[in-house]
Amino acid sequence: MYPKFTPQHDTYSYWSDVADGHKAPDEFQSALIKVVQAALDSGLFYNSDVYKYVKEHAGFIPLEAWDLQFEKQPVERGIIGYEIYFARDTIRSAAERKSNQKSVDEFPIGTLVGTLSVNGKRYTGLTVVEYKHKEAHLVGRAGNYKVDVWCEPRNIAVMKQRAIQRGWRKQ
Numbered sequence: 001m002y003p004k005f006t007p008q009h010d011t012y013s014y015w016s017d018v019a020d021g022h023k024a025p026d027e028f029q030s031a032l033i034k035v036v037q038a039a040l041d042s043g044l045f046y047n048s049d050v051y052k053y054v055k056e057h058a059g060f061i062p063l064e065a066w067d068l069q070f071e072k073q074p075v076e077r078g079i080i081g082y083e084i085y086f087a088r089d090t091i092r093s094a095a096e097r098k099s100n101q102k103s104v105d106e107f108p109i110g111t112l113v114g115t116l117s118v119n120g121k122r123y124t125g126l127t128v129v130e131y132k133h134k135e136a137h138l139v140g141r142a143g144n145y146k147v148d149v150w151c152e153p154r155n156i157a158v159m160k161q162r163a164i165q166r167g168w169r170k171q
Contacts, residue, residue: 001027001060005079007071015086019093029087031060036087047085051077054084096154103153104131113138115169116149117162123147128156 003026017023025033032054039053055066061080068079075082107113113126116138126140126149136156138149151159163169 001031002062002065003028005065005068005083007069007079009070009079011079011082011086015083015090019086019090021094021097025090028060029090032058032083032087033090036084037091040088040091047081047088050088051081051084054080096152099154100134100152103136103156107136107153107156113156113160115163116140116156116159117166117168118147118149118151118159122163122166122168123149 015029018025018029035054035058036050038057039050042053044050044053066078066080069075070079070082077084107128109128109130111128113128115122115124116126117123121142123140123142126138128136129139130137131153134152135150136153138151138156140147140149160169164171
């Protein structure tokens with residue numbers, strides 16, 4: 001399972017397609033993601049604490065790998081520390097994609113969202129007109145002016161809640 005990293009290992013390239021959701025993780029990445037997720041689920045937050053947890057619970061990583069450093073530019077906690085960082089980034093990216101998809105399902109194209117608080121400003125009559133490149137495009141008004149709002153789909157619910165808090169709309 002352990003891919004036998006070398007000092008020339010390119011961690012970014014190894015994880016980039018997995019973090020973006022374009023490729024399924026290999027056996028090692030899946031195992032590491034599972035252990036890092038367990039660390040996060042146990043309430044750990046800081047990278048140093050997550051690293052310690054993984055070191056204690058990841059028996060699939062050989063002892064000599066924990067000391068392996070990159071050839072040209074050493075990083076804190078070596079190659080395995082960097083792998084843990086990217087596993088954590090992959091978990092975060094997957095949660096964001098899931099949250100955005102939930103919002104796309106909740107607010108399909110053509111949905112009249114209504115009044116939202118966008119950067120502290122009141123925009124009314126906003127309608128979802130398209131989803132493009134991970135962003136939602138809404139069209140509405142700010143006073144007498146037509147406005148275009150581009151945001152991540154998951155932010156629509158946040159902007160709606162802020163408008164409710166400011167008294168600009170009802171539940």
